[in-house]
Amino acid sequence: ISCYSFNTSLEDWHSARSVCLQNGGHLVALETETEYDNIARMLRTTPEYSSLNNGWWTAGNDIDTEGTWLWADVNRPLTIDRWIPGQPDNRFGTEKCGEFNPTHNYLYNDLTCEWKRPFVQRYSIAWIDRSLKKLGLALSQGS
Ligand SMILES: [Ca+2]
Ligand SMILES: [Ca+2]
Numbered sequence: 001i002s003c004y005s006f007n008t009s010l011e012d013w014h015s016a017r018s019v020c021l022q023n024g025g026h027l028v029a030l031e032t033e034t035e036y037d038n039i040a041r042m043l044r045t046t047p048e049y050s051s052l053n054n055g056w057w058t059a060g061n062d063i064d065t066e067g068t069w070l071w072a073d074v075n076r077p078l079t080i081d082r083w084i085p086g087q088p089d090n091r092f093g094t095e096k097c098g099e100f101n102p103t104h105n106y107l108y109n110d111l112t113c114e115w116k117r118p119f120v121q122r123y124s125i126a127w128i129d130r131s132l133k134k135l136g137l138a139l140s141q142g143s
Contacts, residue, residue: 029071040106057119060098
């Protein structure tokens with residue numbers, strides 16, 4: 001189970017990451033290609049989001065080691081391939097943060113972290129479970 005929120009306030013990557021952590025979640029980590037494609041489709045097909053014609057921050061970054069991409073906060077390597085052909089290009093030697101790119105069908109691009117972008121947050125199972133309990137509901141496994 002995953003729960004996402006699409007935050008349309010414009011933040012640089014580090015601020016976006018902080019906002020997500022304060023909200024009890026984290027910047028979205030696209031750990032499978034299915035997950036990537038589902039979020040990309042949401043951004044592409046929801047007029048409220050696609051009309052912004054803006055990139056969206058995710059947790060992906062190569063801040064620590066150039067060329068080694070990780071998902072921040074979940075601390076896992078980026079293993080999927082949804083890069084725009086020719087990306088990541090580390091343009092100007094300064095691109096360290098990953099975005100869904102609207103001009104390339106929401107494929108992945110590396111970008112300078114200081115740009116301000118809307119961002120996608122993912123909530124943890126623990127956060128969802130706590131929130132449901134407050135409503136008197138519970139998660140159950142299986143079907
Ligand atoms: Ca880079
Ligand atoms: Ca790039």
